Amino acid sequence: MRQFETTGKSLGLDEEEINMLYQCARNLDEPNKLFYSKYVFEKCAGKLVRKNSESIPIIVSVRKKLKFEHLPWFLPLSTTRDMELYQTGFISYKGKSYSSAVWEKTEKELHIAILDRLEDVLNVGEKVKFSFLREDDGRYYFQEEILNTYTDGNKMVLVLPHTEKLSKIQLRESIRWRVSIPARVFFFRKAVFPEELYLMEEIPDEAFVEGMIEDISAGGLRVCLRNVVELKEGESLLIEFEWKGNHFSQILSQIKNITGSIERTCIGVKFLNLKKNQEETIRKLILEEQREFLKAYKMGR
Numbered sequence: 568m569r570q571f572e573t574t575g576k577s578l579g580l581d582e583e584e585i586n587m588l589y590q591c592a593r594n595l596d597e598p599n600k601l602f603y604s605k606y607v608f609e610k611c612a613g614k615l616v617r618k619n620s621e622s623i624p625i626i627v628s629v630r631k632k633l634k635f636e637h638l639p640w641f642l643p644l645s646t647t648r649d650m651e652l653y654q655t656g657f658i659s660y661k662g663k664s665y666s667s668a669v670w671e672k673t674e675k676e677l678h679i680a681i682l683d684r685l686e687d688v689l690n691v692g693e694k695v696k697f698s699f700l701r702e703d704d705g706r707y708y709f710q711e712e713i714l715n716t717y718t719d720g721n722k723m724v725l726v727l728p729h730t731e732k733l734s735k736i737q738l739r740e741s742i743r744w745r746v747s748i749p750a751r752v753f754f755f756r757k758a759v760f761p762e763e764l765y766l767m768e769e770i771p772d773e774a775f776v777e778g779m780i781e782d783i784s785a786g787g788l789r790v791c792l793r794n795v796v797e798l799k800e801g802e803s804l805l806i807e808f809e810w811k812g813n814h815f816s817q818i819l820s821q822i823k824n825i826t827g828s829i830e831r832t833c834i835g836v837k838f839l840n841l842k843k844n845q846e847e848t849i850r851k852l853i854l855e856e857q858r859e860f861l862k863a864y865k866m867g868r
Contacts, residue, residue: 571598578602579632584625587615605635609652616653620682620722623653623668631702639860640703641742646731647677647709656699658725661687667697670724676714677729680722689713695725703743703782706736743789744853748780750790750808759803761840764819770805780808781833784853785846787820791833798825798834806836813848 571592575585591611592598601607612626630636636651644650650669658667658681665685671678679697689695691713698708715726753775778790790806800822807816820836827833 659696743782751775787837
């Protein structure tokens with residue numbers, strides 16, 4: 568268990584996720600294989616989810632951390648065949664919505680389990696709508712007729728045909744690309760406008776704190792700090808970083824959201840004074856990394 572726990576933590580899993588996976592791994596000749604074999608992981612995930620549907624959000628989180636998603640996260644879905652097992656969402660029927668999850672997939676069918684108590688009888692031939700949120704992408708929905716129904720334990724499962732008629736609501740103006748870029752941050756503790764920045768005295772190096780940029784777009788980024796910081800949405804900050812030889816300094820940004828734990832604080836920010844050529848540089852770097860990622864993905868690395 569100790570080696571399994573150490574490996575899990577090195578891959579970004581928390582204790583709850585590691586303990587849950589160990590329920591399967593302890594029966595394997597090589598427990599750590601669960602972290603590196605998608606086939607082994609999916610067999611374990613299926614057992615855990617069927618035993619307890621409340622584990623679905625954890626399975627989704629672990630699959631992402633272990634990079635076992637079928638489709639690169641930054642590519643939009645074009646068909647329901649690209650959907651992940653245990654993707655959560657809502658089935659809508661006669662004006663009511665029920666918590667649901669993708670339960671099974673075949674080449675022709677999509678099986679969606681309803682996790683809530685049903686108030687209506689759903690019959691073959693009737694149409695239902697399934698909507699779901701794909702993190703860092705958008706909100707999708709589609710409507711199809713019920714081909715069949717069956718029960719799995721105490722859950723009603725709807726069998727729907729696959730479809731390429733996916734509608735999408737874009738949640739971001741531009742894609743946030745996942746990175747790990749060291750950064751320096753200075754907090755003003757108030758709102759500052761770009762024109763005010765040039766009237767201020769130079770900020771000493773010791774006033775900056777160290778952070779790590781975890782995702783970035785041409786419009787903003789998310790930076791995380793190792794300690795807890797008391798901040799407010801709407802306040803301004805300066806951020807400086809270097810990405811593949813490109814220097815970004817004195818970038819004035821506005822805090823849009825704050826998340827944290829006892830170990831760190833993460834801040835989503837919007838750029839306020841990024842120059843046009845800097846925006847283009849960020850877009851270019853993201854595109855380069857996407858191409859590298861896709862090349863490695865297609866080669867099965």
